[in-house]
Amino acid sequence: MNFGNPRSPRGRALRHVATLSSGPAVDPALRVTLNFHPDRLVRGLPILEALAEDGTYHSQFVTGTSNGGLTAHPGGDRWRWESRIFAGAYDAADAHERPVYGALNFRHQVVGAAPRFGSAHFRLTGEALRRATFCYPDSSVDPTAFGVADGMSLIRLAEEDDRDALDDYIEAQVHGLVVLDRDAEALVLDPCYCGTPVEAAAKLLPCPVEWHPGYRLSVEELRRHPDFRGPEYVELGARISEDGRLDPRVIGDAARTGRHDPQDLKKVWHCLARFGAPAV
Known part of the structure; x- marks a missing residue:
């Protein structure tokens, strides 16, 4: 484990979770991935341009944006979850010190370990495993099972569970700054962004750009799943579709x-991620 300064928030958080963890060491060939939407804005700037300027992947506490719930503020849900999991290590810490969230790609998914949060992902280096903590299920549901690189029983739990495909991930919290030129092996994008400003911005980043096979969902197939997130999101997906289909770029453009509630578009993305994932 890479605890860093043992008296720092990072060191205290890692040591606390290590005391709650057991099991075999993580296969060092596994990777943590950070899924996100590559065509969204951060404080008015396209996210990849902001990342190219800053060079660091920040948490919701810094950016004020999220592909999940927006609760990263003192007293908010995310603040309370971190306080519980890390025994208060970050309660008084600066926002830049807090961990960033991803997932352990133990299933070797080409779209990243937690596509629920976006069609693109950064694949981090093996070193990131040494300063990550893990929980199963997601931290939003008060998990009681935790892991670190030296003690990981969570893979077995996840493999034995029967959660929906979008919830079937082991959450990772990467402690310490995630600096792209040091910590990112690659940025992996959906091919719908090929030849777009997203690709142009991606090429400004200090890491290789790769492509996965891509998300595609026809409106016809979307209409077969009204009970997944609700019929209103099926209708919204149909309204914003282009030529009778959805892909990540279409949702990003919307x-x-x-004109649309971001939380509603999040539900449309869930439908695309669930039923339009590449068949690999």
């Missing part, structure tokens, strides 16, 4: 118009 998000930037400002």
